[in-house]
Amino acid sequence: MRIKFIGGTMSVTGSCHLITTDKYKILLDCGMYQGSKALEELNRASLGFDASEIDFMLLSHSHIDHSGRIPILVKQGYKGKIYCTDATADLVEVMLKDSGYIQEKEAEWFNRKAERSGSPLIEPLYTVKDATESIKHLEPVLYNQVFEINPDVHVRFKDAGHILGSSIIELWIREGEKITRLVYSGDIGVKNKPLLKDPEIVTEADYLIMETTYGDRVHEPNEESLEKFIDIILKTTRRGGTVVIPSFAVGRTQELIYELNMYYEHHEEFKEELDNIMVYVDSPLATSATEIFQRNAQVFDEEARQCILKGDNPLDFKNLVFTRTVEESIQLNFDTTPKVIISASGMCEAGRIKHHLKHNLWNPKSSIVFVGYQAEGTLGRSIINGDKDVSIFGEKIHINAEIYNLEGFSGHADKEGLLEWLSAFQKPPKRIFLVHGEEDSKKNFAATVKQVLGYDCTVIEDVSEFNLDDDVMLSVEDVHNRIATEEQLLKVRNKLAQIHEEMGSIFYNTHLAVDSGTTIKSVNEINNIILELEKQAIQLGTAVTKLK
Numbered sequence: 155m156r157i158k159f160i161g162g163t164m165s166v167t168g169s170c171h172l173i174t175t176d177k178y179k180i181l182l183d184c185g186m187y188q189g190s191k192a193l194e195e196l197n198r199a200s201l202g203f204d205a206s207e208i209d210f211m212l213l214s215h216s217h218i219d220h221s222g223r224i225p226i227l228v229k230q231g232y233k234g235k236i237y238c239t240d241a242t243a244d245l246v247e248v249m250l251k252d253s254g255y256i257q258e259k260e261a262e263w264f265n266r267k268a269e270r271s272g273s274p275l276i277e278p279l280y281t282v283k284d285a286t287e288s289i290k291h292l293e294p295v296l297y298n299q300v301f302e303i304n305p306d307v308h309v310r311f312k313d314a315g316h317i318l319g320s321s322i323i324e325l326w327i328r329e330g331e332k333i334t335r336l337v338y339s340g341d342i343g344v345k346n347k348p349l350l351k352d353p354e355i356v357t358e359a360d361y362l363i364m365e366t367t368y369g370d371r372v373h374e375p376n377e378e379s380l381e382k383f384i385d386i387i388l389k390t391t392r393r394g395g396t397v398v399i400p401s402f403a404v405g406r407t408q409e410l411i412y413e414l415n416m417y418y419e420h421h422e423e424f425k426e427e428l429d430n431i432m433v434y435v436d437s438p439l440a441t442s443a444t445e446i447f448q449r450n451a452q453v454f455d456e457e458a459r460q461c462i463l464k465g466d467n468p469l470d471f472k473n474l475v476f477t478r479t480v481e482e483s484i485q486l487n488f489d490t491t492p493k494v495i496i497s498a499s500g501m502c503e504a505g506r507i508k509h510h511l512k513h514n515l516w517n518p519k520s521s522i523v524f525v526g527y528q529a530e531g532t533l534g535r536s537i538i539n540g541d542k543d544v545s546i547f548g549e550k551i552h553i554n555a556e557i558y559n560l561e562g563f564s565g566h567a568d569k570e571g572l573l574e575w576l577s578a579f580q581k582p583p584k585r586i587f588l589v590h591g592e593e594d595s596k597k598n599f600a601a602t603v604k605q606v607l608g609y610d611c612t613v614i615e616d617v618s619e620f621n622l623d624d625d626v627m628l629s630v631e632d633v634h635n636r637i638a639t640e641e642q643l644l645k646v647r648n649k650l651a652q653i654h655e656e657m658g659s660i661f662y663n664t665h666l667a668v669d670s671g672t673t674i675k676s677v678n679e680i681n682n683i684i685l686e687l688e689k690q691a692i693q694l695g696t697a698v699t700k701l702k
C-alpha cells in the first residue's frame with residue numbers, strides 16, 4: 155500500500171492525500187490552496203492523479219481548504235461517492251456553490267482587465283453549475299458507525315470537534331490476509347469550545363496522518379480570549395469606533411454568535427451597555443451556514459442543547475442582524491454608530507471584509523480583531539505582522555486602528571492539545587506522518603513528540619509518496635522515476651498516433667496547395683511555414699534525444 159501526500163504538504167491549505175492499495179485508489183480530502191497568489195495558482199495545476207481512477211473519496215470536513223477542489227475532481231471524470239458526515243454534506247453544499255460563484259466573479263474581473271490589455275482570457279476554475287453537479291456525489295454517513303464501503307475497506311468517522319460535522323477518519327484496509335488500520339486526523343479541534351463536542355480520541359492505528367497547524371504554539375485559554383473580546387468591544391464602542399472581525403463564515407462565526415448570545419442575554423454587568431451595540435453578520439455564506447447549524451443541533455455539545463431545551467436559540471439574540479444585500483453591506487460603512495461587524499473571508503483575501511477593512515483600518519477609533527489562522531501571504535497575516543501600510547483594491551491604506559489577535563478562539567488544537575490527542579494511542583503507530591502545518595510547526599511538533607512521548611514522526615515537506623510495505627519514502631524523484639504503467643504508455647501511444655495522422659494530412663494538403671497556379675505570395679507563405687516547421691522539428695528532435 156502507498157500513501158501519496160499531494161496537498162497540505164508545504165502549507166496548511168490544499169489538503170489531499172491518495173491511498174493506493176492492491177485494488178483501490180482512495181482519496182482523503184480534495185482541498186483548495188489558499189493564501190498567496192503563487193499558492194492559489196496551484197489550484198489550476200493538475201490534481202496530481204487521474205480523477206477517473208479514484209474509487210471513492212472520504213471528506214474530513216467542509217472547510218474549503220479540504221473540500222474546495224471537489225468540483226474539479228468531478229469535472230475531470232470522478233464517478234464515485236464522497237463519504238462525509240450529515241452536517242458536512244449540508245455545509246459543503248453552500249460552501250462549494252459560494253466558491254463557484256467567487257470563481258466566476260474572479261474570472262469575469264480578470265477577463266475584463268485581460269480584454270483591455272489584449273492578454274488571453276481565462277475560464278473560471280469552476281462554476282456554480284460545476285459545484286452543484288459535484289454535490290450529487292456526497293454520501294452522508296453517521297458518526298461512530300463502522301461501515302463497509304466494500305468487503306476490503308471499512309471506515310468510521312469520529313467527531314474532530316473542529317467545526318460542525320468535522321471528523322477524524324479511521325480506515326481498515328484489507329490486502330490479501332493483511333488488515334492495515336490507517337487514521338487520518340483531519341483538523342483537530344479544541345476542547346470546551348462552544349457548540350462543538352470535544353475531539354474524540356483514537357487509541358489504535360498502524361499509520362497516522364496528522365495535522366500540525368499549531369504544532370509550535372500554545373493558545374491562551376478560550377475564556378481569557380472571550381474576556382478580552384468583550385473588553386475590546388466595550389472599549390472600542392465607548393470611544394466611538396467600530397469593531398471589525400474577519401471571520402471564517404462557517405464555524406468561527408457561529409461560535410462568536412454563540413459567545414455573544416451568552417453575554418448579551420445572560421451577563422448582567424454589561425447588559426445595559428451592550429443593549430446599545432448592534433452586531434452585524436455581513437456575509438451571505440455565514441448567514442446560510444448559521445441556518446444549517448440551527449438545523450443540525452443534534453450534533454451540538456451538551457451546553458448548547460441545554461440552551462435550546464430552555465427555549466433559547468443559542469445562535470440568535472436581539473441585537474444580532476444578518477445583512478443579505480450589497481446595499482445593506484455598503485450602508486454599514488456610511489453609518490458611523492459604534493457597532494460590531496463580523497464578515498468574511500477569514501483571511502481577508504476576498505469578500506465583503508475587504509470593504510470593512512478599507513473603511514476602518516485607517517481609523518484610530520476602530521479595532522480589528524482576528525479570531526482565526528492567517529496563512530502566509532494573506533492580507534490578514536500582513537496586518538497581524540504589524541505592517542503599517544497595506545493595499546486594498548489598489549488603494550494604499552495606512553493602519554491606525556487597534557489590531558488584536560485572539561488565538562483562544564482558534565478552531566485548531568494547539569501544541570498541547572495535539573500532544574494530548576496523540577498520547578491517547580495505546581502504542582505508537584508504525585509511522586506518524588505530519589502534514590497541514592508550516593515547516594517550523596511540523597518540525598517543532600516532531601521534536602516535542604520525540605521528547606515527551608518518545609515517538610518518531612515523519613515530517614512531510616513536499617509532494618511525496620510513502621510505500622508502507624517497504625517502509626520507504628519514495629522521493630518526488632523516485633515517484634517520477636517509477637516505471638510507467640502499461641495504461642499510461644498506451645495513452646501516450648494513442649496521442650502520438652493521433653498527432654501523426656493529423657500532421658500527415660497537414661503535409662498532404664500543403665503539397666496539394668503547391669501547383670502550377672500558385673501565386674508568389676502563397677509560395678512565400680508556404681516557405682515561411684516550412685522554415686517554422688524545420689526550426690520546431692530541430693528543437694523537438696533535441697528534446698526527444700534527451701528522453702531516450
Ligand SMILES: [Zn+2]
Binds near residue numbers: 215217316341
Ligand atoms: Zn478546517
